[in-house]
Structures are given as C-alpha cells and as structure tokens.
Amino acid sequence: MGFLSKLFGGKKQEVVAEAIQVECPHSVLVARWDSVQDMGIEEKATRFMCESCKEMFEPAEAQRLRDTLSERIAATTPAETETDSAGAS
Numbered sequence: 001m002g003f004l005s006k007l008f009g010g011k012k013q014e015v016v017a018e019a020i021q022v023e024c025p026h027s028v029l030v031a032r033w034d035s036v037q038d039m040g041i042e043e044k045a046t047r048f049m050c051e052s053c054k055e056m057f058e059p060a061e062a063q064r065l066r067d068t069l070s071e072r073i074a075a076t077t078p079a080e081t082e083t084d085s086a087g088a089s
C-alpha cells in the first residue's frame with residue numbers, strides 16, 4: 001500500500017514499437033574506407049553503411065540501392081495516391 005506498490009505496480013507505460021516493422025530504405029549510405037589515404041574517394045570506398053540502420057553494404061550493393069532508391073521510396077511512400085495503378089508488379 002505504500003509508495004512502493006505505486007512505483008512497481010500498475011502497468012508499464014512503455015511503448016513497444018515492435019509491431020511496427022518498417023523496412024529501412026537505406027536512403028543515406030555513408031562511404032567507408034579501409035585505407036586512410038583513400039578516404040574521400042568514393043570510388044575507392046570498401047563498403048557503405050546505412051546511416052539509419054547501420055547495415056553494411058558492398059560497393060556494388062550500395063550502388064544498386066542508390067539506383068533503386070527513388071523507386072523504392074516511391075513504393076513505400078503513400079504520398080502520391082494516383083489512380084494510375086496499371087501494370088504494377
């Protein structure tokens with residue numbers, strides 16, 4: 001009955017965001033270099049890290065992600081709800 005039960009009783013008000021699983025679009029890829037002298041030269045980057053989810057990508061994969069970024073963003077963003085939905089795969 002004391003204040004302890006007040007502290008530890010009751011429901012936890014923590015919001016569990018587990019249910020919401022948003023796929024990371026890896027929109028911001030940060031280049032990483034193994035050798036210091038290559039730093040700044042994006043062609044020589046050994047891997048790329050997504051700034052959002054910290055996932056690492058091979059340069060080829062990063063390139064592919066960048067190439068497909070706009071269409072992937074368009075696919076996940078319900079901003080433009082046009083009725084033109086013909087031929088969507």
Ligand SMILES: [Zn+2]
Pocket residue numbers: 024025026027050051052053054055
């Ligand atoms: Zn990501």
